[in-house]
Amino acid sequence: MADTASGDAFVAFERVQKSYDGETLVVKDLNLSMPKGEFLTMLGPSGSGKTTCLMMLAGFETATHGEIKLEGKPINNIPPHKRGIGMVFQNYALFPHMTVAENLSFPLEVRKIGKSDREAKIKRALDMVQMGDFGGRRPAQLSGGQQQRIALARALVFEPELVLMDEPLGALDKQLRESLQFEITNLAHELGITVVYVTHDQTEALTMSDRVAVFDDGRIQQLAAPDVLYESPENSFVAQFIGENNTLGGRIKQKSGETCVVELDSGEVIDAKPVNVKEVGERTLISIRPERVEIDPEALGPDAHTLKAEVKEFIYMGDTFRTRLSVAGKDDFIVKTRNRAGQARLQPGQTVHIGWLPQDCRALDA
Amino acid sequence: MTDATASPDKVTGPTPDNAIRDAERESGPMLAADGTPLKKSLARAQRRQKMRALGLVAPLLIFILITFIIPIGQMLFRSVENQIVPDTLPRTVEAVESWDASSGEPPSQEVYSAMARDLVVAEGLKIHTRVGSRLNYEAAGLSSLFRQAGRDVDETGEPFLDAFEESNEAWEEGSTWVSLLTTEEYQSEIAEWQARSDEVGRSFDEPAVDVAYREGFEEALPRTTDMFSDFAYVIGSEDGESPLEEEPWPLVYLSLYEDLEANPEAIELFEGEQRALVEEAMAATEGMGPYDYRAFFEEIDEEWLEPDIWETLQVFSGPYTSGYFLSAADRELTPDGVERVPENERIYGTLFLRTMYMSLAITFSCILLGYPVAWLLANLPLRTANVLMILVLLPFWTSLLVRTSAWKVLLQNQGVINDLLVWLNIVGDGNRLALINNQTGTIVAMTHILLPFMILPLYSVMKTIPPSYLRAAKSLGATNWTAFWRVYFPQSVPGIGAGSILVFILAIGYYITPEIVGGEDGVFISNRIAYHISTSLNWGLAAALGSILLALVLALYWLYDRIVGIDNVKLGG
Incomplete structure (x- = not known):
């Protein structure tokens, strides 16, 4: 799942566990290592343990078991203020009684940096987030997006090598969020800093990160680059959680290396790519992305599977059409088609043939 | 407004659009659609709402006015009143x-x-x-x-009464005086009044009849008529008697003598027998005056x-x-102007100063003790915080007297604390600490009693400070202390302000606790006010002291507003 060879890793979690009440584990056996300069996102539903991991790294929570290492040195017993980790909070946490410049000056003052040096650094940090003229304002006089930029500048102004961000864009509207996502990734790469980013927004995770760690139930379900995560989910949770997904239940009939044969609950037999299944006879969930399904299966060539389907609903979405079909006894099978010239608009009740390539059809754990 | 068929673009009269355009062009007051100024129009629209709101608060307003503002105003007015x-x-x-x-x-x-x-x-x-x-x-x-x-x-002028009565026994009768001086109309009225009074007896409470003198009497015999009127009024209202049956005060006789001495022609007013009677009396008193008052x-x-x-x-x-206020400021009014009273009589200045600095000490102790408790309340898990909150509120449910008396038990010379200190050999049995009936006692007991008033506003302000600020400060490199002092504390200052105002203002007017545990040096100005209200009955001075106290509190409030800003005071949210 995760590479535990953490010898030269910049940040490493080794067999970390965390419990708040002594009865249940919030984080179960976490192993993770990050090279310097990586942008890693922890993605997962709420309660999955991702924020706890971030807080343990920042030093606000202590690990119940295991070790957290920074540059090879265990930091479990180092208080947060000595870790030198920058952090951006979900609600920005800008000090309301200080001006923007004073907020930025704070980390420099506690590090006993001289006045002229401080001013230069503050100016540089503010310019970096295009907020050069706002030094004299109070946080309450700024918009949400502006506050977030200041929070970012404050986390960067003392030049930390590692910056943690806890759902920093959660409170912003969509457009602002997208432009800030872009800015944050650019800044991170420009400055060469290592970033651990926590979010529950999968688009954000996919667009910003070098790697994404998908959390569920206190464990990392999959740690991989965004494209790998989307295209080759290793288990049904990841497949469900990242992007849209059609699932069909079935049982393995045959398995031989890169292919297997699955008998669906409705009796149809299809080929699939075995990912997370071991034995013949085991139950499995077949996962197919909606955009990999064709309503006109001839175009896919001879390898394609075809199934009969009945149109239940047709939704016009502008650039795409979403069609809900009844396939193999399930009513929630979605197909996405591009809005091409001459593309047929299906009517509910119509019967069609749909098809997909066997390699797009992944047999995962049930 | 205008012809309905007119094109909207050509409408020249006041339309909303035109009004706005006009306002922009002339930068005059913004006009409503009908051409009235927008402000006026808005005020009219809101008036109804305001009246409704006023109607809702009116009962309380009237209640407070009658039971609070008017009595207090009247009480304070006594500080300058000298009508008596x-x-x-x-x-x-x-x-x-x-x-x-x-x-x-x-x-x-x-x-x-x-x-x-x-x-x-x-x-x-x-x-x-x-x-x-x-x-x-x-x-x-x-x-x-x-x-x-x-x-x-009432014996003033007694010799004249004697001389008059010696000259003629008729002078002993009140009726003689009535018929001598008053109109016939009055005579019959007073006779009827007397009859009714006799009939009813002691519970008779009809007001006495104003004396009506015969024509010219009041000008010619000013002292006599003046005195006789007062005499009639006093016996009428106090005893339910009429001047018909009572012998007048000696001063009335003396007055008649003085009037006739001063204005001998007044004798012309009397006629016949009456004149003879008066002349007889004047002859009898010949050479007796002037009376040496x-x-x-x-x-x-x-x-x-x-x-x-x-x-x-x-x-x-x-x-x-201004006498009461001057006394309250340890000064007195003499014919030579305002002077300070002798040093051994100066008490109020000292008392005011003591009240101020002890209230400050109490406020300060409340901050020191209350701040950590409020912090715990705001940061502990809800269940624990609730238990703690009950402990904080518990004193509110206990009688003030009980709490203060408890301190008496604890602090007295043979009390729990002294016993404990002696038992621990910290102090010798011979020199037990004086913890009560002095300023220490007052400060200790009042800090305890006023503590909730500090904790509650502090708590409600602290509750609104998200813990992420402290985390942010620490992540930025601040130690626990720096994070607290530079980030948390400044944000809790409004709570300190609210708590301090509350505690200070309550303390400055506190009465019961200093009275019980304060002894001689631990009492406040309010105890002195209470003394003047209930013991010396010098309400004027009490009112003057109270007014000064009120002015002091208002002045401090104003000062606080100037320095801290009252907008920064939060009692919650």
Whole structure:
């Protein structure tokens, strides 16, 4: 799942566990290592343990078991203020009684940096987030997006090598969020800093990160680059959680290396790519992305599977059409088609043939 | 407004669009659609709403006005009111005005005469002791002087009464006087009144009939009519008697003598038998006058010859006085102007100062003790915080007296704390600490009692400070202390402000606790006010002290507003 060879890793979690009440584990056996300069996102539903991991790294929570290492040195017993980790909070946490410049000056003052040096650094940090003229304002006089930029500048102004961000864009509207996502990734790469980013927004995770760690139930379900995560989910949770997904239940009939044969609950037999299944006879969930399904299966060539389907609903979405079909006894099978010239608009009740390539059809754990 | 068929673009009258355009062009007041200024239009629209809101608060407003603002206003008004002196001693106040206090001589006969008249009336109405008490605040001893004078003053002019009655027994009858002086109409009215009074008996409470004199009498016999009217009023209202059956005061006889001496022609007013009666009496008193009022007062008490008494009376003769406020500021009004009272009598300045610095000490102790508790309340898990909150509120549900008495048990010389200290060999049995009946006792007990008033506003402010600020500060490299001091503390200052105002203002006017545990040096100005209200009954001084206290609190509030800004004070949210 995760590479535990953490010898030269910049940040490493080794067999970390965390419990708040002594009865249940919030984080179960976490192993993770990050090279310097990586942008890693922890993605997962709420309660999955991702924020706890971030807080343990920042030093606000202590690990119940295991070790957290920074540059090879265990930091479990180092208080947060000595870790030198920058952090951006979900609600920005800008000090309301200080001006923007004073907020930025704070980390420099506690590090006993001289006045002229401080001013230069503050100016540089503010310019970096295009907020050069706002030094004299109070946080309450700024918009949400502006506050977030200041929070970012404050986390960067003392030049930390590692910056943690806890759902920093959660409170912003969509457009602002997208432009800030872009800015944050650019800044991170420009400055060469290592970033651990926590979010529950999968688009954000996919667009910003070098790697994404998908959390569920206190464990990392999959740690991989965004494209790998989307295209080759290793288990049904990841497949469900990242992007849209059609699932069909079935049982393995045959398995031989890169292919297997699955008998669906409705009796149809299809080929699939075995990912997370071991034995013949085991139950499995077949996962197919909606955009990999064709309503006109001839175009896919001879390898394609075809199934009969009945149109239940047709939704016009502008650039795409979403069609809900009844396939193999399930009513929630979605197909996405591009809005091409001459593309047929299906009517509910119509019967069609749909098809997909066997390699797009992944047999995962049930 | 305009022709309905007109194109909207050509409408030249006031339309909303045109109004806005006009307003922009001329930068005059914004106009509503009908051309009235927008502000006026808005005010009209909101008036109804405001009236409704006012209607909702009106019951409470009226209640507070009647039960709180008016009584307090009246009480505070007493601090300048001096109506009792000019009301009770009107003649004296007028007569003594022209007396030169710096002469060092007692005033003229005329002043003593006025005093005799005023005192006789006041004694008849039983109010002479009140004015004595009032003047006693300004010069000790006047109270007993007035009380004593009240006993003897009705004998003023006694020799004249005797001489009159010796000349003719008819002078002994009240009816003689009535028929001599008054109109026939009055005579019949008073006779009826007398009959009704006799019939009803003691519970008769019909007001006495105003005396109506015959024509020309009041001009010719001013003193006599004046005195006789007062006599009729006093016996009528106090005893339910009419002048028909009562022998008048000796002063009435004396007045008639004086009037006729001063204006011999007045004898022409009387006719026939009555004239003979009066002439007879005048003959009998020939050469007896003028009456020596001063000697009469000297006989009552030699003190009455002291110019000091008359000085006091002269200074405090007006209907309003600054005397109470001056006393409250340890000063007194003398004929030479305002002076400080002798050093051994200066108490209020010390008391005010003590009240201030002890209230500050209490406020400060409350901050020190309350801040950590409020912090715990705001940051502990809900369940624990609730238990703690009950502990904080518990004192509210216990009687103030019980709590204060508990401190008495704890702090006294043979009390729990001293016993414990002796048992632990920290202090010797011989020199137990004096923890009560002094300032320590007051500060300890009042800090405890006022602590919730500090904790609650602090808590409600701290509750609104998200923990992420402290985390952010730490992640930025601040130690726990720096994070607290630079980030958390400044944000809790509004709570400290609110708590301090509350505690300080409550402390400055506190009464019960200092009274019980304060002893001599631990009492506040409010205890002195209470003393004047309930023991010395000098309400004027109590009101003056109260007014100064109120002004002090308002001044401090204003100062606080200037320095901290009252907008920064939060009691919650």
